[in-house]
Amino acid sequence: MAERITAPKGTYDILPQDQPVRRWLVACAEEIFRRYGYGRLDTPMFEETRLFARGVGESTDIVRKEMYTFADMGGRSMTLRPEGTASAARAYVEHGMHTWPQPVKLWYHWPMFRYESPQSGRYRQHWQFGIEAFGSDSPMLDAEVIGVLAALYDHIGLAQVELRLNSMGCRECRPAYAAELRRFLEVHAPALCPECRARTRLNPLRTFDCKVEGCRAVMVGAPRLTDSLCPACAEHHTAVQTYLGLQGIAFVSDHRLVRGMDYYTRTTFEFQSAILGAQAGVGGGGRYDNLVEAIGGPPTPGVGFGTGVERILLALTRSRQDLPEGRGPAAYLVALTEAAREAAFVLAHDLRRQGAAADLDFLGRSVKGQMKQAARSRAKFAAIIGDDELAGGTITLKRLSTGQEERLPRIDAIARIVEAERDGA
């Protein structure tokens, strides 16, 4: 045998038996997004590298070390999409959506690509649902976006998720705060771990997230961004919390919540699930009022979220929900004799033409084997053809759930099977 080739590291195959639950999840998400007035957007799976460099931010881990970047045949630098917001913002600008009625509300279901070390709930190619709402800075819209995600989790029965909420401020108040925090960190540098000393310059807010004991002790006394918000940001933050309350959405304020994209302003949030292990974040997002402008569009506020399909499914599986399964064909055809195989083949053709799902044996299985296969396929009926049926122009229908059997004229048997198909087998 030749050397085996396996799926690339951190990727996986979605087999036929995995499909029904994913289809169900996509249908649920689609229904929720429809209720909230979001329209679907699809963009290319790759973009010019500079879109992500400029949009997501040069200092982010995503841009610095996690992108699948390649040169195309024309020598242009392209990158497989690592996240959705930058692509959506690009489409907003490119299609002049600022001339549409605002806000423009979009949703997507896209594969994302990040060159990371895989582990539980983390892949190099994964899928996200997301929404983006452009053109309004109303805190009510922040609360709606969070509400959409909460509604989705509620609709699919994903329990035990905790919402964490923070505000990142804006370009008025954050620079001043960052400078203040840097001064604090420089004073306490001797007590910090090497990584946090490096973060002091690059991304001081990240120091709040450090798990080293010494750093945590220092950070308890650190100034907090939520205490330094400008009046407009503070008012916005309070209003978001009010509107969450009006939807009955519980949350925990977490001033240490710092997300990995540079474009966030004001609201950031994340839903976490304890049953997911280390990769607890199941969905998150926030407001990005400077992003559209940064990639060459008119100044336009926006807010959105992304949520991981694999993590949702992992959490659902672990909480032992009764997840939907696929349905079998209306009929599985069983030939009792070699002569009947051709008649079964023709019957399958006729059933399929009339809209019924039908299947039959292609391996020369024994009668017992064909019946086993009928049961395995979860067919509603076994449609049995033997010498008697051939002679009489009949079909024997066996209802597999009860074992009840009935011999019918061929035309009536077909009608019965088509009817079962319509009833949802």
Place this chain on the structure above:
RNA sequence: GUGAACGUAGCUCAGUUCGGUAGAGCUCUGGAUUGUGGCUCCAGCGGUCGCGGGUUCAAAUCCCGUCGUUCACCCCA
């Protein structure tokens, strides 16, 4: 990128301590039941023991290297 654990049949694993002819369950195929599935019983198909090298009369087993998987750090969905 760093650390740890683990790689034996399509799947889940035993066998490795202390080297001596490659095993089980599940799945699959046939039969018991010559025109009938699920339960039971019987039989069969199926393996370069991740890969490469070393030690040895002899390696799944011991040693070295390498690749992969998983979990964790980091980061994120």
